[in-house]
Amino acid sequence: MPNVVIFFLSTDVKYDHGFQMSFARENWHKISLFIVIIVLLWQGVWHFGPFKTIVYPKHSSFDDWCQLPDTNSHVPSNDNLSPSLDMTTEVSRKQQVERLSAAVRCPTESFDDNGDVDVDPRWSTFDKFHEVLKDLFPLIHDRAKLDKVNRYGLVFTLKGTSENLKPIMFTAHQDVYIWGRGSSDCKNNLIGIMSAVEKLLEQDWKPRRTVLLAFGFDEETGGVRGAAEIAKELERTWGRDGIAMILDEGGMGLTTVGNYVYARPAVAEKGYMDAVLTLEVPGGHSSRPPPHSGIGIMAEMIVGLEGNPFQPVLTRSNPLRGYLECQAKYTPGELEPWLRKALERDNDGKDIAERLADERGLSIRFSMQTSQAVDIIRGGDKVNALPQTIEATVNYRIAPHDSLDIVKNKITTLLKPIAQKHNIKIQPFRTGNDSQPTTNAISSKPQDSYQGTLYLKSLNDLSPSPISPTGLQNNIWRTFSATIRQVFEDTKSLAGKKIIPVGDIMQGNTDTIQYWNLTRNIYRFSPAREGTRFGVHAVDEHIDMMAHLEGMRVYYDVIRNFDAAGI
Incomplete structure (x- = not known):
C-alpha cells in the first residue's frame, strides 16, 4: 500500500453576510478539489515512496500476473x-520419417551471393523440392490454390466459406543452411504444417476460415526474394x-521447471544493423x-565503442517481463528473492x-x-x-526500447572525441548503397599532426x-x-504438468x-520440447520424432480451433 499523508481540514465559515458566503463557497471548491487529490493518492493512482516524490503506477497486482487461458472452451465439439492425438501413432511416425527424410534429402541451400531467380542456376534445386512436396501432399495440391x-x-x-473471418497464415522456409540440414530448421515445420492440413483434407474437411500456407525460399539470407515478395502479394x-x-x-x-512447463512463443524480434566504419588517412x-x-x-x-556498451533496460512492454512474472507466480523457487518485490x-x-x-x-x-x-x-597491404x-x-541487435537512430547517434557521439583528437573529420551515417558524398561532415578540431576522414x-x-x-x-x-x-497437457511426455504459455523475445x-503489415498478431513458435531439437546449423542436425509429431498436433488443432472461433 502506498504511503499516504492524511490531512485533517477544519473550516470555520460564517454565513452572516453575502461576502462571507461567497468567500466560503470559493474556498470550499478549493478544499473539495484538494480532498479528491488526496483520495486519488490513497487509491494508488500515484505512488509516493519514502525517498521519491512520484514513481510509476503499479504494473498490475500479483494476482493478475500470468493468467492462463481456459482450454475446454476452445475444443471444437461438432x-x-x-483428435490430434491420432497423429502420434506408430503409423503416423513412420509416415513422418519418410516425409521429413525426403524433404531433407532434397538440396535447397540459399547462398549469401545468390543472384536473381531467373539468372542464378543454383536456385533450380527448388524445382525438384516442389516436385517432392507435390508427391508427398497430393490433396493439398489438388484442393488448394497454389x-x-x-x-x-x-x-x-x-x-474458407465465411467472408467475415480473417485468414490465418502458417509460414516456414524451404531453404536450409547447407545440404542435408533442415530436420529442425525448418523443413520439419514445413512438413508438419502440410501434414496437418493433409490430414484435415483426408477427412473431407472444408474450412470456414481461409487458411494460408506461405513458404519463402531464402530466409537464411534475409528473405528479400522469398518472404518479401510473398508479403507484397498477400497485402495486395x-x-x-x-x-x-x-x-x-x-x-x-517448451522448458520444464518441476511440474510446470513454459511454452515460449516469440512475440517480438530485436532490430538489426551493421555499422561499417571506413577510415581513410594518408599513406607513406x-x-x-x-x-x-x-x-x-x-x-x-x-x-571506445567496446568500452561503452548499451545498458540493459527491462521496460514494461518487454516480453521478458511477462516471463519473469510467470516465474514469480508459478515457479518462485527459480526466481531471485529480491526480484518479485x-x-x-x-x-x-x-x-x-x-x-x-x-x-x-x-x-x-x-x-x-x-x-x-x-x-x-580490414586494413594494411604491406x-x-x-x-x-x-x-x-560492427553488428548491432537492437533491443525493443532502442532504435536505429539511437544506435547511430551513440556511435557518432562516442567516436567524435577520438576523431577530434587525431584531426579526423566524420562523415555522417548513410544507409546501404547510398554512396553519394555528404557535404555536412562533422568537423574535428584543427590539429597539425594528422588528417583523415571517417565514413560511417x-x-x-x-x-x-x-x-x-x-x-x-x-x-x-x-x-x-x-x-x-x-x-501439450495431453501428451505422454508432459503428463501431469501444467503448461504456461508466455511471450518471449527473439534475438x-x-x-x-x-x-x-499483414497483422499485429505474429507468433514465432517451433512447438518442440527442450532437448528435442539438435545441431541447428551444425553437425548432425536432427529432431526427436515424437517432438515432431507433437508439433504437428499444434498446427492441426490451431486450424481447428480458429476455424470454430468467430474472431
Whole structure:
C-alpha cells in the first residue's frame, strides 16, 4: 500500500453576510478539489515512496500476473474431425520419417551471393523440392490454390466459406543452411504444417476460415526474394492488417521447471544493423610513421565503442517481463528473492535489468540490451607501407526500447572525441548503397599532426519488431495459447504438468520481418520440447520424432480451433 499523508481540514465559515458566503463557497471548491487529490493518492493512482516524490503506477497486482487461458472452451465439439492425438501413432511416425527424410534429402541451400531467380542456376534445386512436396501432399495440391511468387515462393490458399473471418497464415522456409540440414530448421515445420492440413483434407474437411500456407525460399539470407515478395502479394490480396494471425518458426520451445512447463512463443524480434566504419588517412613509408597509424586510430575507436556498451533496460512492454512474472507466480523457487518485490514496485526497469543481467549472465542480458559485436576488420597491404584505408564492421541487435537512430547517434557521439583528437573529420551515417558524398561532415578540431576522414555507413537496417499482444483480452492470443495448453497437457511426455504459455523475445530474425503489415498478431513458435531439437546449423542436425509429431498436433488443432472461433 502506498504511503499516504492524511490531512485533517477544519473550516470555520460564517454565513452572516453575502461576502462571507461567497468567500466560503470559493474556498470550499478549493478544499473539495484538494480532498479528491488526496483520495486519488490513497487509491494508488500515484505512488509516493519514502525517498521519491512520484514513481510509476503499479504494473498490475500479483494476482493478475500470468493468467492462463481456459482450454475446454476452445475444443471444437461438432467438427466431426479426429483428435490430434491420432497423429502420434506408430503409423503416423513412420509416415513422418519418410516425409521429413525426403524433404531433407532434397538440396535447397540459399547462398549469401545468390543472384536473381531467373539468372542464378543454383536456385533450380527448388524445382525438384516442389516436385517432392507435390508427391508427398497430393490433396493439398489438388484442393488448394497454389501461387508461385517470384518463381520459388509457395503460397497455398484453402478458401474458407465465411467472408467475415480473417485468414490465418502458417509460414516456414524451404531453404536450409547447407545440404542435408533442415530436420529442425525448418523443413520439419514445413512438413508438419502440410501434414496437418493433409490430414484435415483426408477427412473431407472444408474450412470456414481461409487458411494460408506461405513458404519463402531464402530466409537464411534475409528473405528479400522469398518472404518479401510473398508479403507484397498477400497485402495486395488481403490488405493491410487483413490476416488474423501468422504462425512462424522461432521462440524458445517448451522448458520444464518441476511440474510446470513454459511454452515460449516469440512475440517480438530485436532490430538489426551493421555499422561499417571506413577510415581513410594518408599513406607513406613505414620508416617515417606518424604517432598513430590508421590501424592504431581505428583500434582506439573500437576500444571506445567496446568500452561503452548499451545498458540493459527491462521496460514494461518487454516480453521478458511477462516471463519473469510467470516465474514469480508459478515457479518462485527459480526466481531471485529480491526480484518479485522489484517487479511489484515497478520502477523504470534500469536497476532491475542491470542486477538481473549481472546475476543471470548472457542468457538473459541481451533480451534487455542492444548487443554490439566488432566482427570484421580490414586494413594494411604491406609491412613497409602505412595503411591508407581501414574498415571495421560492427553488428548491432537492437533491443525493443532502442532504435536505429539511437544506435547511430551513440556511435557518432562516442567516436567524435577520438576523431577530434587525431584531426579526423566524420562523415555522417548513410544507409546501404547510398554512396553519394555528404557535404555536412562533422568537423574535428584543427590539429597539425594528422588528417583523415571517417565514413560511417549502415547496412541491413531493421527496426525492432512490433510486439504482438499476449493478454487474455486479445482473442487471438487467448485461442492460440489455449491450443498450446490443450495439446501439450495431453501428451505422454508432459503428463501431469501444467503448461504456461508466455511471450518471449527473439534475438535473431525470421521471415516475419517481411510480414509486419499483414497483422499485429505474429507468433514465432517451433512447438518442440527442450532437448528435442539438435545441431541447428551444425553437425548432425536432427529432431526427436515424437517432438515432431507433437508439433504437428499444434498446427492441426490451431486450424481447428480458429476455424470454430468467430474472431
